[in-house]
Amino acid sequence: MVEEDLSKLWEGLNLIEVEEQLVKVLDHDILAAAQRGINCLMAKVITERNFNKEAFRSTMPQLWRIEGGVTFTEIGESSFMLEFEKCSDKEKIIQGRPWTFDKNLIGIQDIDNSLPPSAVSFSHDPFLIQLHNIPFIGMTEDYGKQITLAIGRVIKVEVDKEGQGWGRCLRVQAEVDITKTLVRGRWIQAGVRKLWTVFKYEQLQKFCFRCSVIMHQGRVCPH
Structure with a gap:
């Protein structure tokens, strides 16, 4: 992955002393993050176009018919972290996949606390x-x-x-x-x-008509 390549690149550079200093995440912080992550999901709207993010935030909880609240935190160009008040709502969304917004697939992944947001794969x-x-x-x-x-x-x-x-x-x-x-x-x-x-x-929406790949809809198709 790109993030792994960047990490290897930085490891090979000549760093100054302060850059060499290692910050270690403590065990109790790892446990705290894992506990919070139980009620979280990662979501990405699979599209090459701009979309109405406010409409996404307001529409999806209604479509999901969740019982508790959900907080949307934008973590990328078209990706969000979803934090639910009730874990049962999270499970309902996982079991109900695939979900779509404006005919675009919504990639849904569980949280991996050991990865940065940019490294989450929606493949x-x-x-x-x-x-x-x-x-x-x-x-x-x-x-x-x-x-x-x-x-x-x-x-x-x-x-x-x-x-x-x-x-x-x-x-x-x-x-x-x-x-x-x-x-x-x-x-x-x-x-x-x-x-x-x-x-x-079933529930297949937009995909590339040139090469039949869902991840892109033709604007950057290599074919």
């Missing part, structure tokens, strides 16, 4: 993906995981107590790397039949 976000054109014999938890591993870490496959998800499609929740091209589908073979399984991402 992954969970999505529900519908797997279409799957034969009934492939609509199981095991095959759902195998197929969706092309996207990323599988969180859950929606199946019944028999381990099957027979229906119009199979729904799987997985972590999507929003810095990479969206996976559109996969081939599967059942006996002599070879079928193309189509991936449909």
Whole structure:
């Protein structure tokens, strides 16, 4: 990461005596920060355009339907620290991902107290993906995981107590790397039949139509 590269660069420089002096964070301060972080989240609006930050602050608590209050602290160009009065509200937001604002994905990450705000990565976000054109014999938890591993870490496959998800499609929740091209589908073979399984991402809003990457919407597309 950029921050790690900068740290290595500074370590290699010739520092004066006062710059060499190390400031050590005390254990009780680490514990205090960890305790406060229990009720905090990091949020980033994934967009290349300017957006109404005041509208973001006022709109999202209503959409989240939180029971307590929340404080927004701006920590970057489009990122915020959210501090909740109730930890249950934080969990509700985590479980309800993905969230969007003005058709832009909102990256949500838990707090890592050992990192500076600029080092927090918003590269992954969970999505529900519908797997279409799957034969009934492939609509199981095991095959759902195998197929969706092309996207990323599988969180859950929606199946019944028999381990099957027979229906119009199979729904799987997985972590999507929003810095990479969206996976559109996969081939599967059942006996002599070879079928193309189509991936449909639920609540998918803006993404780059040139390279199908969510992290940018085309203005700085390398392609």
